Amino acid sequence: MEGLVLRSTGSRHEVLTEEGVVSCTIRGIFRLQEEDATNPVVIGDRVVIQVNPDGSGVIVERRERHGKLSRRAAGRKVGKEHVIIANLDKAWVVQSVRKPRMNPGFIDRFLVMAEYRGIEAGIIINKTDLMDEKAEEYISFFVELYAGMGYDMMFTSVKDGKGIKELKAGMASGVHVLVGPSGVGKSSLLNALDADLALRTGGISEATQKGKHTTTYAELIPISEMHPNAGFIGDTPGLREFGLVEIEAPDLAHCFVEFRENLGQCRFPNCTHDHEPGCHIKELVHEDMIPVERYESYINMLRSIQLGDQDVGR
Ligand SMILES: Nc1nc2c(ncn2[C@@H]2O[C@H](COP(=O)(O)OP(=O)(O)OP(=O)(O)O)[C@@H](O)[C@H]2O)c(=O)[nH]1
Ligand SMILES: [Mg+2]
Ligand SMILES: [Zn+2]
Structure with a gap:
């Protein structure tokens, strides 16, 4: 069977x-x-x-897998691949406006992994009810950036119901997954889609403003009816970081959508866009054609790949 x-x-x-x-x-x-x-x-x-x-x-x-999403394993299996979900149609990274604060470094690592694996990616900004002037300024910059790169963006609040209808519509068919740091509201969002789910949700530590790792294992939840072909969405445990798996330094630039179309124009064909002279990518950063925030993310990831990326989730 x-x-x-x-x-x-x-x-x-x-x-x-x-x-x-x-x-x-x-x-x-x-x-x-x-x-x-x-x-x-x-x-x-x-x-x-x-x-x-x-x-x-x-x-x-x-059966053979397509569209898997994975991260680096933690603990004694460090460095190995830990597959989060297989046969995925779309992966959503969830971030919150505050508690915990949006982390663009996390988003960038997630987007790189999705690009590398050829998985469609989207970004959910939850807890919009907590938006204040300071958060607004910080977040709107990145929202514009990611939307401009063509990623789907959703804005939700479990507290006042904003965006929940749209979220449900966006996940009506296929297999989706929510990934993100602990406490951003992944399980809460799923409960908002279907009150019968009653997934366990946790508070936020006042001291660290971080979540308490309430969800401890991944679970695939039928969004419409109990049938293998309906829409499914995966709830996953919060990750501290999104460790990169399998990506080698020369592949990395191809996983940044705004770098991709500008590759092949550096002085050295094997340019890593780091210290090399005559780097076209760095020129574009200086001319503000590529945002410096994304370039910094790139350099960060390049370093961790070069060092044997050991940043891990939990
Ligand atoms: N103000 C506000 N709080 C929210 C919202 N969504 C979730 N929360 C609260 O955030 C806390 C964490 O929510 P969870 O759903 O447990 O977060 P999670 O992402 O599943 O966390 P882990 O399972 O630990 O990875 C809970 O106290 C929720 O009530 C929201 O839209 N607004
Ligand atoms: Mg959870
Ligand atoms: Zn270069």
Whole structure:
């Protein structure tokens, strides 16, 4: 029987099939084949299962993945790839206006990963009810920047309901995922889409203005009805940083949309747009044709790739 992995906690995987949700383990031999990643089966995976007489199941095969989103693994598996979700149609990075404050460095890393993997990306700015003059000034600059680059932007508030209808409409079909730092309101947004979900949400630490890592595992939630082809959206645990996976220094500039069309015009064909003389990208930064904020993000990411990026989520 075929199914879609909705939830994955340790050795238990909940798989949605035509006959309902089956709780599955993974066949041992299948586990061993996956050395490079920390998790052989993730939410969004299409799998083949065998159902036991007692109603539980065993995952015996995983269909080929397309559109996966991953980050660098933390802890003792550091450096390995940790796949967040597979077979994704669109990934949304969620940020909040305040508590915690919007983090453009996080957004840029996320956008780079999405570009690298060829996944459509969007940006959700939540907690618009907390907007004040200072936040407005800071945020509007980046909103204009990202919108100008062609990324979809949504503005939401779980508190006053702003943008929730639009969010639901934007996610009616396909598989979507919400990623972002802890406390920005990912689970709250999903609860606002469907009150029956009752996902656990947490407060914000007054001292650090950061979230409390309330969501501890990723989960795929049917947005319309319980059927494998309806719209699904993944809720994920908050990440401290978005660690880059697989990207090599020469690929990086191609993942910045506004760099891409200007590549190939530097003096040196293998220019990293860092210290090299005659760099066309740096000229464009000096002429304000490429925003310095994005160039700084690029240099930041280049450094962490060169150092063997070990920035990790939780
Ligand atoms: N003012 C305001 N608070 C919000 C909004 N959305 C969420 N919150 C609050 O922000 C806090 C964190 O919300 P969560 O939904 O748990 O955040 P999360 O992104 O799922 O966090 P993790 O699961 O830890 O990654 C909760 O106290 C929510 O009530 C909003 O639009 N406005
Ligand atoms: Mg959450
Ligand atoms: Zn250059």
